[in-house]
Amino acid sequence: MARTSHTLKLSGVRGGCIELTLTDAFLCVQRTGHFNRKEYETDTRNVLWAECAGTMVEISLLVRKSAKAAWSFVQLNGRCAHGEEGTACAFTDLLMTAAYAGTKRQRRLRVLVNPHSGSGNAVSNYSKKVEPVLRASRCLVDVTFTRDRGHATEIVKELPLDDFDAIVTVSGDGLIHEVMNGFAARADAEKAFRTPVAPIPCGSGNGLSLDLLGIQDGSDVFAAALNAVKGQPMSVDLMSVQQNTERVYSFMTQTVGLLADVDLGTENMRFLGSGRFLLGFLRGVITMKHCPVTLSVKVAESDKTQMVHALHASRARFLPQKSNPHHSQSPSYGSATSVDPNGKDPGSASTAALPALDYASSADTDGWITLTCPLLYVYAGKGPFVSREFMQFPVSVPDDGLIDVVAQEVGSRRELLESISTAPQGGNFWLEHQHYFKAHAYRIEPYKPGGCFAVDGEAYPFAPFQVEVHRGLATLLSPCGYYQAKFDFPSDYETRKDTDDEEAGCFVCAS
Numbered sequence: 001m002a003r004t005s006h007t008l009k010l011s012g013v014r015g016g017c018i019e020l021t022l023t024d025a026f027l028c029v030q031r032t033g034h035f036n037r038k039e040y041e042t043d044t045r046n047v048l049w050a051e052c053a054g055t056m057v058e059i060s061l062l063v064r065k066s067a068k069a070a071w072s073f074v075q076l077n078g079r080c081a082h083g084e085e086g087t088a089c090a091f092t093d094l095l096m097t098a099a100y101a102g103t104k105r106q107r108r109l110r111v112l113v114n115p116h117s118g119s120g121n122a123v124s125n126y127s128k129k130v131e132p133v134l135r136a137s138r139c140l141v142d143v144t145f146t147r148d149r150g151h152a153t154e155i156v157k158e159l160p161l162d163d164f165d166a167i168v169t170v171s172g173d174g175l176i177h178e179v180m181n182g183f184a185a186r187a188d189a190e191k192a193f194r195t196p197v198a199p200i201p202c203g204s205g206n207g208l209s210l211d212l213l214g215i216q217d218g219s220d221v222f223a224a225a226l227n228a229v230k231g232q233p234m235s236v237d238l239m240s241v242q243q244n245t246e247r248v249y250s251f252m253t254q255t256v257g258l259l260a261d262v263d264l265g266t267e268n269m270r271f272l273g274s275g276r277f278l279l280g281f282l283r284g285v286i287t288m289k290h291c292p293v294t295l296s297v298k299v300a301e302s303d304k305t306q307m308v309h310a311l312h313a314s315r316a317r318f319l320p321q322k323s324n325p326h327h328s329q330s331p332s333y334g335s336a337t338s339v340d341p342n343g344k345d346p347g348s349a350s351t352a353a354l355p356a357l358d359y360a361s362s363a364d365t366d367g368w369i370t371l372t373c374p375l376l377y378v379y380a381g382k383g384p385f386v387s388r389e390f391m392q393f394p395v396s397v398p399d400d401g402l403i404d405v406v407a408q409e410v411g412s413r414r415e416l417l418e419s420i421s422t423a424p425q426g427g428n429f430w431l432e433h434q435h436y437f438k439a440h441a442y443r444i445e446p447y448k449p450g451g452c453f454a455v456d457g458e459a460y461p462f463a464p465f466q467v468e469v470h471r472g473l474a475t476l477l478s479p480c481g482y483y484q485a486k487f488d489f490p491s492d493y494e495t496r497k498d499t500d501d502e503e504a505g506c507f508v509c510a511s
């Protein structure tokens with residue numbers, strides 16, 4: 001069947017010609033100057049705005065100039081011929097309809113910028129990249145540059161959330177931790193968590209941005225700004241971390257042992273960006289310090305094969321029929337999501353405070369196991385990536401109501417060093433000495449003082465704590481409705497599986 005296409009010819013305000021062709025969901029731009037000719041085609045979802053006033057036409061969009069290139073922000077300004085104004089306006093109207101299909105225009109965004117994030121580029125990224133995209137998209141923006149740690153929590157606690165469609169963090173993951181705990185501190189916490197959060201990656205790890213946008217776009221500030229403008233709400237699980245009488249909310253990770261030392265012990269190397277994590281890891285592998293804790297887990301699944309199958313099944317609902325079920329789709333900004341596609345879900349959440357804890361009592365022994373082997377670290381959380389170099393939870397599913405808990409036994413230095421090369425693809429998952437559980441809850445009891453405990457990369461006291469999960473409590477903006485991390489069985493899986501099956505267990509069940 002012939003595809004419908006619409007064409008508009010403009011004279012560029014700085015000379016040359018611009019020819020625009022709109023075909024179904026694609027916009028093709030051809031620019032002819034005095035000396036050169038440029039051509040690119042982009043999905044209309046990457047168009048930020050198009051408008052026509054008299055003979056003047058203005059179109060803003062993001063384009064990738066080659067398959068591997070980063071996104072660029074392009075503004076086209078041209079004039080149509082006199083007498084062609086009606087055709088030009090019809091063209092920009094059509095383009096806007098395609099660009100915002102299923103998405104509310106001109107979102108109201110509360111933007112929080114942490115000037116201290118990562119190697120200190122958040123402010124310049126905001127003014128040079130984020131703000132131009134939000135302005136071009138005619139978003140209504142209220143921005144604050146945070147003053148100090150805790151400022152974002154204070155803002156979110158008091159925010160009139162009905163005035164905003166989303167909260168945008170120009171930061172690393174630490175500021176998102178503050179935002180989530182700001183929601184949690186409100187009397188209307190459960191409803192507040194329906195406000196979607198969109199991260200713009202300016203920190204060291206940027207795990208959440210990588211989860212949402214994938215490895216190619218996860219560190220790209222333009223791609224993340226587009227997600228703030230057009231991403232669809234996606235429900236995600238949130239975790240409660242209970243320590244003494246304190247309850248803290250974690251959207252990403254909790255860790256003790258080597259990897260907590262890596263996160264918290266490399267603050268003085270911020271200038272290295274995410275390279276600080278690699279240096280910290282190498283230092284930890286040399287010292288090979290045992291993590292002095294006892295880990296108990298309320299297990300939902302401990303079979304790695306089943307976890308990979310469950311991951312693929314969770315993705316299948318987002319994939320077009322007939323496609324290979326093991327490959328993830330490129331961002332579409334239009335696919336099915338679990339929440340209202342036009343913004344936050346106003347009606348379904350109650351205004352109540354937060355859910356009660358289900359496993360707080362130590363009398364609950366059903367399904368709990370306790371690990372007896374010496375551990376190097378425990379890492380638990382939601383979302384596959386903790387940084388570009390490390391996909392710690394490759395089988396994580398946003399809303400399965402389960403925490404991924406990893407317990408790394410004290411193994412050989414060689415095995416750990418070799419794992420560095422496959423860590424960006426989640427290779428650690430298959431390590432012989434890495435225990436991986438899908439859990440309803442888990443507990444950590446230090447048996448010696450002196451260690452680090454990090455929640456979403458933030459320092460907390462090294463003391464007993466318990467974590468459980470609240471299914472689908474929080475909301476993020478996403479281009480596609482799932483975590484964008486590819487993961488599959490290794491090619492030699494059958495051989496490895498036979499070896500794994502012979503492995504002796506190293507845990508006991510609670511009685």
Ligand SMILES: Nc1ncnc2c1ncn2[C@@H]1O[C@H](COP(=O)(O)OP(=O)(O)OP(=O)(O)O)[C@@H](O)[C@H]1O
Pocket residue numbers: 114115116117118119145146147148149150151171172173174175176178202203204205206207456457458
């Ligand atoms: N104005 C500020 N000055 C100092 N610290 C701040 C300020 N605003 C926020 N913070 C704190 O800075 C810490 C680091 O922030 P953030 O997570 O944004 O960057 P990061 O640690 O480099 O990134 P990542 O968490 O991805 O590794 C957080 O603890 C946050 O609470």
